[in-house]
Amino acid sequence: MEGGTAGARARGDRREIESAVIRFAGDSGDGMQLTGTQFTQATAIARNELATFPDFPAEIRAPVGTTFGVSAYQINFGARTIKTAGDDLDVLVAMNPAALKTNLKDVKRGGLVIVDIGEFTDKNFRKVNYASNPLEDGTLDGYKSLRIDMSRLTLESVAQFGLGQKDGLRCKNMWALGLIYWMYGRDPQVTVDWLKVRFAKNQTLADANIAALKAGHAFGETAEMPAEVGQILVPAAPIRPGLYRALTGTEAVAWGLVTGAHLARLPMVFAGYPITPASALLHVLAGLKEYDVLTFQAEDEIAAACAAIGASYAGALGVTSSSGPGVALKTEAIGLAIATELPLVIVNSQRGGPSTGLPTKTEQSDLYQSVWGRNADAPLVVLAAHSPGDAFEVAIESVRIAAHYMTPVILLTDGYIANASEPWQIPDLSKLAPFPVKFRENPEGFHPFLRDERLVRNWAKPGTPGLQHRIGGIEKDYNSGNISYEPENHQKMTDVRRNRILGIAKDIPLQKVEAGNAKGRLAVVGWGSTYGPISRAVDRCRADGLDVSHIHLRHIWPLPRNLGDLLKGFDQVIVPEMNDGQLVTLLRAQYLVPAQGLNKVTGKPFKISEIESAIRDRLATRQAAE
């Protein structure tokens, strides 16, 4: 079972299990994200498959000890394919009462809770409205628990470095990590190395953190641990040999865009305005200047979109990025790019809405906005990535389509994909086939809206002698590119805009079935970051002999040519989405298939079990009805 301990058996000293889900939770000042990232790294090196889910608080730094200041990092790792961060927790590391309070409900019954009792003080209970000490009042009934005064032990372990109490306690996360490393038999060296680099300018801090890490590890080895805690082995997964790294969705998109631009032989101008969770893309790209990436932090999203459009007009690849509310602001500008038929990539890292909503939580509720969210008949291309690794490919594909079809492309990711990290086999980019853009250079017979057989206009960049031309948002004459208010011409241009985009369907792969048959009783159709839980849920059900298939869309618009036929081959279609039912609307309208939504809007990814039980329900109900 994903996130489960099924298959546990003893091997040597260590209990062997197939997979485990651990969550580190603590105050935002406790460094839980770093802890999680380090554990991920060590786990990847130990050749487990894995997936992660970082969950930040909305506040920058909420007051210490409050529930809304809790930061958490979850990792699911195993000896077999892992596709989600896991439903329920095997182990929760709770660095304070707030972390316990907000996370305990996710621990599976019988799971292990590790707490730093040094933080379990009356003052801290009050901050989170615990009426009594949860370690004593039965709150932990039904869970295993390990109660350690990590604060004190950490301070002792770093005493020699003469740090103050505050700085000393900052090493607590490393102490906890050391202990977990011991539990799962990880080599702490990767973190030792990393600490040396990170604190290169402050030897004392490096030493203290290393000491805490080692102390935590040693504590595991030497302390009398309750039998049920013990040491655990998650054997190596059958991972393809090669060079790996941890990849977040943000890095994936950044590197994919850069790669795409290089393959298109275009310099890239990225214009953005900070917004959670999209800002990180700007940050990563800002550090890639040597790869012909120019980044521009504009005064707002509108300016960012317009600067990207200006850059495309000037012959670069214009890219802009935001999340829902920011993309909303870009709407009018995107219309201009559609009307002038300029390449433009718009990355939308979706977050919870409406309005400011839940900015740090994930959601996939901008599909409507992407496909239909513009005034007038304004078709463009919409792609969605389903994981960090996938995002790399989809970003390249976005660039290819934008540059070769002279169109805006919206690339959808979400807060989950953006922040999650997964081990990624690093591809050899020299093997990718380039798709260089050919700019118009010949003045003979030129006008800016001359089209090829795919209805794509030629791209002439300022600076080219003899190709001076004017474009704009007013309707253009099909034959000359000049302004035209002619009724029939407007119809023709509307047709061209529609058909050019629809024609892209010829240039994308047919929709494949991820798992299961191409016909059958139930298709589960997903897009974006629901990939993991759908995939696992379908696998589980299929393992039980249920006739269910998984179809996952990368191309949201235009849709793959065969999708309609594919869907019609199933008795039932359900569409799990982290929104109130958006793709399902598109599919129903397109194909008149009675697809049904399975919707979750909580700011959290689906659990496998939620999708699994929906699948079982559907098949059972139908069976009963038949």
Place this chain on the structure above:
Amino acid sequence: MEGGTAGARARGDRREIESAVIRFAGDSGDGMQLTGTQFTQATAIARNELATFPDFPAEIRAPVGTTFGVSAYQINFGARTIKTAGDDLDVLVAMNPAALKTNLKDVKRGGLVIVDIGEFTDKNFRKVNYASNPLEDGTLDGYKSLRIDMSRLTLESVAQFGLGQKDGLRCKNMWALGLIYWMYGRDPQVTVDWLKVRFAKNQTLADANIAALKAGHAFGETAEMPAEVGQILVPAAPIRPGLYRALTGTEAVAWGLVTGAHLARLPMVFAGYPITPASALLHVLAGLKEYDVLTFQAEDEIAAACAAIGASYAGALGVTSSSGPGVALKTEAIGLAIATELPLVIVNSQRGGPSTGLPTKTEQSDLYQSVWGRNADAPLVVLAAHSPGDAFEVAIESVRIAAHYMTPVILLTDGYIANASEPWQIPDLSKLAPFPVKFRENPEGFHPFLRDERLVRNWAKPGTPGLQHRIGGIEKDYNSGNISYEPENHQKMTDVRRNRILGIAKDIPLQKVEAGNAKGRLAVVGWGSTYGPISRAVDRCRADGLDVSHIHLRHIWPLPRNLGDLLKGFDQVIVPEMNDGQLVTLLRAQYLVPAQGLNKVTGKPFKISEIESAIRDRLATRQAAE
């Protein structure tokens, strides 16, 4: 036949016909809009039914004599119900070669073309690329024509007033109007009276224009007219007795909003930013200050939407208005109104797109944007008006829903409705039932997101003692209204936002069938300004015994409760729209009915004949296939 001369027969001197379509076309400086408006007025007083279509050039004042400077005004009037401005022209008045060139194709074969030969000069031919004189080169073959040197005759008629040549020629439109008044037996007095008011400050101009008008009229009476021109009688229509006025869609919306606000007992704050064709609403409302209307021209559309939202927060009815590109800019702000559950009316006078598109032309392509064009799950209410008279009612309904359901309402009109005018029986507003808003006043147990059984929150306005509260765009706790990042709460609030809007379906009329049966072979489903041509086309087909029904939607979201069942009662459903297929998508997705689009995107309204032949085609094909 609508726009036809069927039923013509002689009566006295005048040839009697059932209806006629006339278009006045000339340079934008020629005053064609005024001419048309005057003729409309006189025709209404003569008790004909009528509909009009003003068509402006995109330029403010294009150079004289150019095709892109042509301004036209079309009127269809008759002795029976008139629902469109008419397909083809019985009479074209072309004040110059440019007007002839751009309008001749719309004249029906055998129709009458009246030209001012004073403008048919070589210089003017060159301006419009006429290689030869169209009056002589066969261009007018197949048409009747009346060639008059109106320029000279006008100058002669006003010679006594000592105007210069330029000012004198400005009276030409009145001369032409006089002639047409004579043809159709209209009383010029209404225009004489109007000229006196209009030129109250310039007696000479008043006199000159009146003289020109009378001269044109006299010319008809005294000149030897070709027999086929003669005098025409369009008998009075069976019009309901009462007090009438001419009503444009813009006036209708303005007055409807004011009426709605009064019925709701709310002051109104209207915040807009000029944009064609929406600006006129701001202009009309700016003149209604004494009716508790505050108008505010903001620095842009975003500021306008936000000011309206601020006004609603403060306890007024906030209204904003724009057309497609401007509404696009308001998207993020509308999301805020959705999240904070504040009343807001957004009037969208749709125009041709994408981007700047065809700003002065009509289109109904913002349905997608209205229903789906926002980030996140962000439901609101969408209403559409189908004519000026209807717009008055729909505007009132928009206010009612916004104020009583604490929600943004998008009211869709279009360039055609906004500018078209129709005779309107003036209602007695004292007979309308008020729907006063009750503000929260009791501090007992108050929080801002307390809801009633319809899920509508209470509205507490600043200034009320004891109700101080804070609202915002971040997700709110269902039970306290405070900020909440709780997963389950977000789901609950998403449900509430959806269900509150869907619940409005209980409070709107069931969908009725405009014409035809409630079941049958073909339903033609429309919305907005396609009402006229659909209605006439269905009537004609039904008169021929075809089984076709007309359904016209006012409520686009939520849809009327019975609509699904209604549509399922038809073998076929077609959806004519002046867009590339938008309502049809919504209907297919909602009801899985195989509705088909009938789309026209030319910036011009449908012709009756276009819809009629589509109906006949569908019924014939189906018959053949059966």
Place this chain on the structure above:
Amino acid sequence: MNVQSPKKLLPKDYATDQDVRWCPGCGDYAILRGVQKALADMGADPANTVFVSGIGCAARFPYYVATYGFHTIHGRAPSVATGVKLANPNLTVFVVGGDGDGLSIGGNHTMHAIRRNIDINYLLFNNEIYGLTKGQYSPTSRLGTRSPSTPTGSIDPPVSALQFAMGANARFIARTIDRRQDHMPAIVARAAAHKGCSFVEIIQNCIVYNDGAFDSFAEKDVKDEQQLELVHGKPMLFGKAKNKGIRFNPKTMSLEIVTIGENGISAADIIVHDETNRMLAVMLCQLEPPNFPVPIGVIYCNPAPQPYETAVWAQIATAKEKLKGKPADLNAMLRKGATWTVAG
């Protein structure tokens, strides 16, 4: 303005029950304290006071003030506030926002609120950084600022909040500092009392992303030397010994620092602050560290005959005069202009 409350409220009466969620040590806490004190000093009626904000750390402010409040969207607070004030001119309306909110995405609305002179009180918390989105540089960040979006340093010259406001035709501008609790409440109260748009820059330390950016003049130990505290009618003196002053040099048309008693400088050479002198205000806005002390206090105050909303309502009142005291008759509205009767 209508802020008299029946019973005298204390600063703590303006606090809500919500947890304050800024980073510990953030300058925003001090500003909250200062503003709550100002409200108490003014006797502001919570029921007639509204705080409107955009998005950002600063923009969380309304949740913590026990008046009416509206946390809107990024950059648009001046527009929402304009709507509030237009709808109900009796309300005292504050706008709170950060430098990004007010000068980056919201610059245009800030500008138009100022030039339109609507009677709102804009408190701009300038920490020269984007706090909420984790530290990107802002339009007020100094050249060379290293931030996540400018890893090799920012290269666009910053805008000066106050110079910008003057360019937009401001009629009230002032500056105060998070750490100056003794100074802030009076300035906020002055802004509130001003009829028309008042613009107050409040220097705010972001302890997480821009810590210490203002220490060179804001810290206690340097403030005498590095702050120029302006008071209308008082000479522009500063320094521990109050012996340094600002003089106008007509040749260069600029202000310069002089020391009384040195080079023949006497008290008479020192400019006396005149809040109503626009040119002087423009010059004061240009005084920047490290060459000059930072001017704080009311730099410019020159009210127009009436704020915008007063004129708006006056036009409505004039229109209503037509009605001669009778209620507006909607039937009359529909019957204006040409009508005709179709007889039965």
Place this chain on the structure above:
Amino acid sequence: MNVQSPKKLLPKDYATDQDVRWCPGCGDYAILRGVQKALADMGADPANTVFVSGIGCAARFPYYVATYGFHTIHGRAPSVATGVKLANPNLTVFVVGGDGDGLSIGGNHTMHAIRRNIDINYLLFNNEIYGLTKGQYSPTSRLGTRSPSTPTGSIDPPVSALQFAMGANARFIARTIDRRQDHMPAIVARAAAHKGCSFVEIIQNCIVYNDGAFDSFAEKDVKDEQQLELVHGKPMLFGKAKNKGIRFNPKTMSLEIVTIGENGISAADIIVHDETNRMLAVMLCQLEPPNFPVPIGVIYCNPAPQPYETAVWAQIATAKEKLKGKPADLNAMLRKGATWTVAG
């Protein structure tokens, strides 16, 4: 800037084949003429010149200039132009827009383009009205303007384009007038030659909706008395007899009109124009009719060491130095940071 064209072009060579669609008599025609002459005078290479505009009558401009051109959306031309210039700094980029385009909806982008100091040349056609949308008042319309949206007169004080630009930290501002064909080309050429953002207000008569708004100073017969033609290094004299001048009054800190030969005034009292003096520029921007002649010419020009896009590209160049002349290796990008090998 890279504007040298191989063969000498004439103004007419910068005209397109498109019908010019402004109202007959519109001031835009004159501006088009003036700009085409400036291009010819500068020897601008049409292939390396781009005109970017927003929406409005003014914004139709690019269609009539035989260079590259982009007619974008309302208010956003500075942003699009920024993208063009960033992508290709070798292009000479002009922005053309009306007062509504540049100061109402687009005010923020105008401000940020100016403060960022990107090397674009902003030509703002100020007709103090919304032309294209048929005559509503604009943010530069004078108080009391009756327009369709302000039937009883506008009540919001206008913004001054040039004061606004100075508030945004402009480094080049100038003004010229549609009717001053003798003056305009040189000013436009100066703007183009300036490295960094240059902002030029061009007074433009809208014959349809705001006819005569500027006649009091723009018409031929009054221009000597009502225009103050500024030339760097030359005294600020005006009047038919060139005997009136501008003097600085240090008491009021303001400019005043004096007449040479009257009240003991001599030529030495008259200010000599110094384009580089910021304070002087601010004061000049405040001179407005009817009390003062209208300053035209280059009011302020004080280039920064480098414009924005130069600094942007310099950072890129620095980053590329790491590559030591080798092409960027994407494989290296993916392999930065921690990696591990899974053996076969």
